[in-house]
Amino acid sequence: MSVRSEKTIVDIAEELGLSVSTVSRALNDHPNISAKTKEKVRKMARKLGYRPNAMAAGLRNNKSRTIGLIIPRISMFFPAAITTVVQNKLQEYGYHLIICQSNDSLEQEQQLANTLYSARVDGLAVSATLSTTDFSHFDIFKQNNIPVVFFDRTPRDYQAKVIKGDDFLGGFTATQHLIEQGCKDIVHISGPLSCNLYVERLAGYKNALQQHKIPFKKQRVFFHELSRENALATAEKIFAQQPYPDGVFATNDTTAITILEYCRKHNIRVPEDVKIVGYSNDPRTEIVTPSISSVDQFPATMGERVVSALMDLIQTRHPNTYRHPQEIVPIQLVARESSAGSPKKKK
Template sequence: MSNRSKTIVDIAEELKLSVSTVSRALNDHPNISAKTKERVKKMARKLGYRPNALAAGLRSNKSRSIGLVVPKISMFFPATISTIIQNKLHEVGYNLIICQSNDSYEQEVELVNALYSARVEGLAVSTTLYTTDFSHFDIFKQQNIPLVFFDRAPKDYNVKVIRGDDYAGGFEATSHLLNKGCRDIVFIGGPLSCSLYTERLSGYKAALQEHKVAFKKQRVFFHELTKENALQTCEKIFAQAPYPDAVFATNDTTAITILQYCRDKGIKVPEQLKIVGYSNDPRTEIITPSITSVDQYPATMAERIVASLMELIQAKHPPAYRHSQEIIPIQLIERDSTNGKNKATKK
């Protein structure tokens, strides 16, 4: 017996029907009787027929697929975003192809080209930490394929951008610590090639200035926000007195690592050091003491990404590519690491 994939031609031959009749029956065409549809579908199951979605997409120029590129699927924020986007797209009859760049610019370029070749009808992207050249996305714009950037997004590239209010997040986190009486606050951010961290740093500086507290360059650190890097920074921070009275870590992995470091070194949180994280990872609520963090509302962002893509796909005219931003509000979730009572302050 041949191992080749069965086609509608095989079904037609078995049932002595025309290929066009079989095709219409499989697609529930109204002009085909229910009896014929059932015969065709039964034979399709018997032969192990599998529809060729790629071929169908080539014929109709509609793949019913959306591409998604995120830095790391293992991280709380992109994982949550990806799940909600997939669920929302499924509701409107679209599939999601999820790719992770692993924060490699070269890999991001390859993935974008692969998704273009896969004929996705739209693309949503959160870029790597180091993406400053966006020319690999130009082909999508040239071919009028909807393109939406979110979270990590370009500042000047002519596309739709949906991002959190990172400036407000930096300002609120720092203001909260200042209002708790802290005056020596460490800032730990990611590489400044990524706009997220420039915005959060600006918010941090603005809060210090508003409270008339001097900005100390030696209290600011930048690196990829991993556990290993956070531990190295802790060694620098606590190498010699005077120690800071607070740390604003711009992701929760770093905040949790600092808390664990303090526990190992006998530094009491929040009595001797207050800590604020960023993203409101579920771990921050269940760890002891629980960690104050900034909620970015990933569900709201994901819903807006899907809505924006659908608006662009369904538009009667090609997308007008211009730089536009939609800002998702943040919320400071106050917990025990800053003597909080699980209060929320929305901005």
């Protein structure tokens, strides 16, 4: 059985009795080619099953019109929301997106960086893994003048364009809100401090306590990957003995929702006995009962800024030399039922 050969523009030209250059211009929507000829060429291309070779075109003009994106997990609300915006905005600029997830594995992130470099992407956007502290696997992009933009989970001491949320203010605002609602014993559930997000949110939590003259207690702070399973284990520790805390600031919404479910199951009233604030304003926080207060990170704004930065840098002769490497996306607390009113007075 013979293998079907790939059709080329030469085949289209022979079928139509046109020159190869005319077919090429028609497929690329050249203004000097009539609409009638363009339609005739496209119709024959479809009939023959012609597929344009984007890789070959990229080699000719040194542009692939493709951007690489590495995110921790597509299943998480915040990176998923950003991915949607980035893809839609890139399409407006005529670019395609290759979406890769690292599954929070540093080894996988390193492999994906190499793969995307080999795919000749014109630029790269990255939200790093929880454990990425050495970013040298992205050096090859910088050395070859391929723009790299880090967002959300970003390097602390690696020279690069960074777009991040105001995580210190987010941590401060969430904690201050609980204090203003009457809380004086606030648990903080954090991700690992290898990640910039949780370093800054913890600093904001501590600063709010300090400003309100509430002592910081190490035993009220928990560090782990913010999964449902880890949140349940932490809930068991938090409520193992009285006095219970009167506030919980969780640095992601999956954790906040899990704490709420645990409290309901164990007859701990929210918000009367304990108030809860999460982080990211995941849509689930609005539909659970009671609805959960959360810090909105505005993923649409961050996604738009990522694309804008990439497009600016692609047009720059030396894209990885930055005068203004860091952009901060504002946050906003969305107060809901889980933190409403004054806490129950302890007898």
